[in-house]
Amino acid sequence: MSIAHWSTMDTKVGPFTAVVASDGAVLASGWTARVEDLTGLISPSLAPAELRAKRDLGPVSTAIRRYHSGELNAADEIEVRQRSGEFMQRAWDALRTVPAGKPVSYADYAALAGRPAAVRAAATACARNAAALFVPCHRVIRTGGGLGGFRWGVDVKRWLLDHEDPQD
Structure with missing residues (x-):
């Protein structure tokens, strides 16, 4: 059973939520306070069986904070997992x-x-x-x-x- 974690944090431009796979790859993210706005964007083949809230998503949360504070390349090395053609x-x-x-x-x-x-x-x-x-x-x-x-x-x-x- 795959478990993914999500977290919402305040940024200078509004709330930002990320959904992260158990190995740390970003499955979905955006400027919203509602995880429900993101779950439908995840490819069905990557959709986690369970979503759990987590205060800190480690490197992903750090990258979000650093980017919004002016470190514009902070998100570059974060793994992303999307699936399509x-x-x-x-x-x-x-x-x-x-x-x-x-x-x-x-x-x-x-x-x-x-x-x-x-x-x-x-x-x-x-x-x-x-x-x-x-x-x-x-x-x-x-x-x-x-x-x-x-x-x-x-x-x-x-x-x-x-x-x-x-x-x-």
């Missing part, structure tokens, strides 16, 4: 290569994921990303600089991009 997997891996402070357009993101013509599929990969922050889909914006959508709200996306802006 080949393109989605490649697209999520590509997102992890987009550096803080250097957002890319959806077209550039599609190219990074190996399919330059698949702009809509790249946008779908962002929309289906269960592990926000650890797979930084907020770093993908529209051509021309528009924010585009974000599961956790455009205000949160704007805060994250401003937080990561090297001009600050």
Whole structure:
């Protein structure tokens, strides 16, 4: 039986919850106080049989605190586990290569994921990303600089991009 743990912590932009597998890999995360907002995002093949609240998720909680305090690469080394088709997997891996402070357009993101013509599929990969922050889909914006959508709200996306802006 697989057990996963979850925790919610306050951040400068609102509550942040993470669901972590027993081996420490992030299964889902985002700017919400409700774990229920995350559980449906986990691939059924990875869904834990049981979820338990835990005050501290070790390296994951540390990375969340450090990122929100200004250490923008703090989440980079945390393992993430998501499951989908080949393109989605490649697209999520590509997102992890987009550096803080250097957002890319959806077209550039599609190219990074190996399919330059698949702009809509790249946008779908962002929309289906269960592990926000650890797979930084907020770093993908529209051509021309528009924010585009974000599961956790455009205000949160704007805060994250401003937080990561090297001009600050």
